[in-house]
Amino acid sequence: MTRSATRRLAGLLFYAVLALFTAVVLFPFYWLLASSVKTQDQLFTIPPLWVPTAPTLGNFVRLFQGQFPTWFQNSLVVAVATTVIGLTLAALAAYAFSRFPFRGSRTLSTLFLFIQLFPVAVVIIPLFMLWTSLTLTNTYWSLIVTYLVFGLPISTWLLIGFFNAVPVELEEAAMIDGSSRLGALWRVTLPLSLPGLAATAIYVFLLAWNEFFFALTFMNSTEMRTIPVGIESFFAEHSVDWGLVMAGSVVASVPVVVLFGLLSRYFIQGLTSGAVKG
C-alpha cells in the first residue's frame, strides 16, 4: 500500500472512531427524546423499542395539562431576571476593573474568581434563614439574588476580557463629543462587545435555568417550583410516570440546546477564559 493510501485509511479510521464515540456520548439524549414520544406500553418493552413507531405527543399534552406551565413560567422569570440584573452588575464592575487601575482592584478581581470555589452547602442554611426572616422564601427574589452571586464571578471576568479589547480612544472620542462615562460605556463599549455580552448572558441564563439545589430549598410550595424541582418531584409519586418525566426533561432541555447551538463558540470561550488566558 502506498503511503498516501495508508494515511487516508488512518484518517478514515480516526473519523469512524470519533463518530462512534460521539454517537455513544449523545445516545442518552436520543433515548430521552425517543422515550418522550412513546406510549406507556411502548416504554416498557423487552427488548426496548429502539426507534419509536407511531410517535405521539401524548406525554407532552398531559405534561402541560398539569402544573408544568406554572413551573415553566417560574423558571423563565427567574432565569431572565437573573440574566438582566446579573449582566448589568457585572458590566459595571468589569468596566471599573478594565478601565481604572484603582487601589484594591487586583485583590477584588481575584476574590471574584475564588467565589467559584465557594461550597454552596455552607451558605444554604444561613441563606434559607435569611430569606425566611425577610419572608422571601417562595418568591422569585430569593432565587434571583442567590443566582446573581454565582453568576457574577464568571460574567465579570469574561466582560473584563471583552472590554479590554475595546480601544479606550473610542470612548474618549465619545466623551469629547459630550458623552458621560456611562454614556460611553452604553453607546460605544457595550455595542462593540456584543458577542461577549451574548456569551456572558447565556452563561448566566443557563446557570439559573439549570439550578436545582437552591430552588429545591427555597421554594416549598408546589406552584413556586422551577422546572428542575418540578421534574424531580415526579419521582416522589408512588409509581413514577416515566412518560411525564421524559417529556418534562425534553422541555427543560430545549432552551439549553437552542442557546448552546447558537452560541457554542462563545460559550467555550467563556468556559476556558479564566484558566487559559489568566
Place this chain on the structure above:
Amino acid sequence: MSAPAPVVPRGRWVTYRQLYPYLLVAPALCVLALVLLYPFVDGVWISFHEDTLMSQSRPFVGLQNYRTVFAIPQFGMVLRISLTWTLGSVLGEAVLGGAVAVALNRPFRGRGVFRALLLVPWVMPPVVTAVIWRWLYHAEFGVVNQLLEPLGLFPPKENWLGDPNTALWAVIAANVWRGFPFWMTMILAGMQAIDPEIYEAARVDGARGWQLLCYVTLPNLRIVLTITSILSFVGNFNNFTLIYAMTEGGPVDSTKILPIFIWENAFKFTRFGEAAALATFFAVVMAIAILVYARALRLRSRDA
C-alpha cells in the same frame, strides 16, 4: 491639541474620579456581601448555638454541635463516600476528557462540530441527566441491562441504583459522562494556546510522539491542569443535584455525600445547629485542601 480646561474645581474632580470605580463595583459587592459573606459568618455563628429553627431562643452551646456531629456513626462513612465520589469522578473525567482532547488537538474538518457536540452533556440541566440515567439504569427496562445481560458478567435485572453495592459506582459513571467535556474543553484550549514553535524546536532536537507529549505538552499545560483539577474537585465535592435526583443519598446511605448529609440534617431533621457545624467543618477542610494543593503544584513548578 490642547486639553479642555476642567470645568469642575480640581479638588472635587479628583475625589469623584477616585471614587468612581468603587461606585461601579459597589452594586456587585453589595450582593456578594448579602448572599455570601453574611451567610458564611452567620453559618459559623449558628454552628456554636443550639438552633432548630422552631426554637425562639438560641443558647450558646460552644463546641457541642461539633462534638455531636463527629460522634454520629455515619460521619466517617459519609466522608469516605464523599472522597470516593469526588476522586472517582475527577479521575474518570480527567482521563476521558484528556484522551478526547488529545484526539481533537489536530486540524481536521468538522473539529468544531465534534467539540461542540461532545460538550452537550456538560451544559444540560443536571436534573435531566439524572432522569436520563435513572431510566438507562432501570432494572427491568433499562438500556444498560439490555446491553450488558448478553455478556453475562452481571446478575440479570441488576438494580444499579437500588443496590448498595453498585449505586455509588453507577452515579459516578453518570457523573463522568456529564463532567468529562469540561476537562476536554479546558485541556484542548490549553493545548491550542501552546506556541507551535516550541513543538518545532523540540522536533528539531529529535523529540517524537510520546516525548513531545511528556516534555512539551504536559509542562505547558501545568496551569490549565491545576485550575481545571481544582475546579473539578470542588465542583464534584459540592455536587448535590446529581446524586440527590438519582438516589437521594440511598440506598441505605450508600451514596450519601457530605452536601446531602448536611442538607438532610438541616431541612429534613431541622437540626440546623449541627448542620451548620458540619458545613463549617466542610468549608475549612475544603479551604485547606485547595491551599495545600495549590502550594504543592507551585513548589513543583519552581523545582522544574
